[in-house]
Amino acid sequence: MTAQQQQAMDSLYALDNIVTVRITMPPGEWDAVRNEQPRGGRCNFDWRDGARYTWRTATKVEISGTRFPPRTTFTKVGIKKKSFCGSINSNKPCLHIDFGKDNKPNRPLIEALIGTRYLTLNNSIQDASYVRQPLGYKLFELSGLPHSRCNFARVFVNGTPIGQGLPGVNSPGVFVNAEPIMPRYIERNFQHTKGNLYEIEHTDDFSSSRIDFIGVESLSEFDDKADLRLAIDHLRAHGIDGAAEVFDLDQFIRLYAMEFFLKHWDGYSRNTNNTYVYNNVDAVHTPGIDNVHFAMIPWGIDQTLQPDRHFLLGTEGRLAKLVRSDPTRRAQVLEQIRIYRSGIFGRKSQDAVLIPMLEEMRATLSGLGVPNLPVEVGIVRKQLRLAMSAGYLAGGVDSADSLYIRDDATNDCMHVSSQPIPLDVPTPTNFEVTHRPRLAAEEDTDLWTLPALGDGQSIVNKASGKILHASTNLNSGPGHKLLYAGAGDNTGHADEFRVEPLDADPQNFSHSGYFSLVSVRTGLRARFGADATASGAPRVHQEAQGSKLFLS
Known part of the structure; x- marks a missing residue:
């Protein structure tokens, strides 16, 4: 190089x-x-x-x-x-x-x-926004992957x-x-430049039945697939332990987590497609176990972050199935999801890196005459926000995480007002919970932590430490039971809430990124409604049909 x-x-x-x-x-x-x-x-x-x-x-x-x-x-x-x-x-x-x-x-x-x-x-005929490939490869770069x-x-x-x-x-x-x-790519992404490179296309996998269909790329040192055959045989004989000997399994787990966040339905884990695999050693004619160390390379990412797909840890790929089925390796994937959701998909990264990148690309593409960009790029931007939310729903919320609780319909965030409830209390301890657009600069009255409490979670405001409380006797003018933030009184589970994923199958690690916030006390759901406080701010109240929420 x-x-x-x-x-x-x-x-x-x-x-x-x-x-x-x-x-x-x-x-x-x-x-x-x-x-x-x-x-x-x-x-x-x-x-x-x-x-x-x-x-x-x-x-x-x-x-x-x-x-x-x-x-x-x-x-x-x-x-x-x-x-x-x-x-x-x-x-x-x-x-x-x-x-x-x-x-x-x-x-x-x-x-x-x-x-x-x-x-x-x-x-880019499958991506009208044109931004999914540059964005996706930037995310792979930030994650330390090829x-x-x-x-x-x-x-x-x-x-x-x-x-x-x-x-x-x-x-x-x-x-x-x-x-x-090609060679410059290999030089930049891998330690060894004299390995063998193979392409995995749909239905190909690390199995003897597909080895004849897996293509050998021209930069490979050898074209007889001896190292690939050895890896396939070792995988079949020794399962997940064998996989760790012939694959860079830690690297694959990072890639697996990224395919979850990108909704990469046409990649390895969900469709055994659009993937290269490189033997990151100096290849030899007759390889042994020490001469095989395969790493995965993502490709063909133009159909990522599609709104009609789920965030999913797929198991179509043999390696993905082995990892997800093994308790230790599955825990490693979930930990990687937690790392990415607060790192490269977290608010700081989105605000400082990803959203500015999207806006730069939108301006460039507009100058090139690409139509309908506000809508198309807006779809991708929304999926990025949902990726962070899906990471929390799949990996669990840490008690120290400060998050926005936002409504899909309005994009508003839940906010603790300075208006007391009731209004006529001389020394108020309880305050209205409303919703408003997220401000450009973070404000702690809009941020919440979600520590475990009883049969659910406590929803605690970062600014005041006030705790979300489900009332049974305070109603809005239209008759909805109120939510308010107070000092904390968990009588009858009033301060406990369940975060219930919507359109999801958590047991199979499938998430939409959306959830409903359900009171353990009343069984009612948080609703970003139009019921107004005395000062005219729209309340978040309780209702049987709650709002479709996400974390950001």
Whole structure:
């Protein structure tokens, strides 16, 4: 690895650098690229007879960026279509570009310019926001896992943005520029650079029945799969203990937790797909146990953080099933969820890193003409908030955690008012509980801790130490039983509440991120309603049909 190459790639993939790729080739050749159908057919995961697409040669390719690199043209550049299932598209195809495939003199020149000879351009037709891949890879980076650098590109063929004027293309020429898993990627993410790399596609797994279908990547030192066969046999013979000997199991557990937070339904744990596995050793021809140390690599994350999916610890992958079924390793996964939920998915990270990143991408994409961004990016932003909430629901709330209790319908947070209840008490000890929008700066009257109490949890305000109390004799004007914050009086379980996950299967580690706050005393649920206090603030009261809440 040269530091200069990695620095060049950092510049190439910087989020504020929009890359422009201008491809020139005979129109008939371009039509052959974009219209080619994968050998073996679409979504044929049992294909094992080599490459699905044909490399063709562009007459020239010009590459430049708003910041880097300077405009430079290369001749005789390799280009081929990619994707054979979900993102396959002939009007706006995903592309692989290899500047040195058909013209070896290009290789030192392009690597000196941008650090690599390879580009992977994803059409993002399954992600109308375009932000899920850069965001997801940033989250993998923050978690210390292998990750691609990623930004945006404009791509033209013969002067026309790819897809312009063709049906079903809403952002002609706009692509996600994701770093492919090639030598520079391996150098940056792993200690050893002379290992073997394999691709796991849907239905592939670490089993002898699928080994013939698992692809060997070209940068591998050997292509006979000897190390993979050994790992599969060892896994079958020794289960979870064997897995720890041939896999970096701690690394997999971090990845497993991240797939939970990202709702990565099309990854390894839930669909045995979109994953590479790298043997992070210097490969040998005849490997033993000491020559096998596989690590997982996430890929294909354009369908993460979907609102109609659950946060789930899936068990479709054999390794995931072994980990979740083992009490010690399952506890390790849940501890990793707790670490991530208060770390990279926590409020400080979201406010300081993730939300600013989303806003930066939204501004960039708006300038590129991508439509409906406020809605599409808003969906992703909401899923990030729910990810934190799901982490607390799955991993449990620590008594010291200060959290917002928020309503899905309004995004308001539960607040302790300064207004006493009742109003005419000379020395008040009880105060109205209302709801209001979250302020830009944190205010402790909006934050709560949830220590265990009796048959549930106590809901304690951070600012005052006042405790949420379910009244049976104080009602609002419309007749709803009130909640208020007071000094604490747990007579009849009045200060105890249950956090009940909604649309969830906690036993199977499946969560929506939402919950209902239920009084142990009354059986009624917290409702962010319109019943007003004397000063006109909307109350949080008790009702049979409570609000759909989340923690943030």
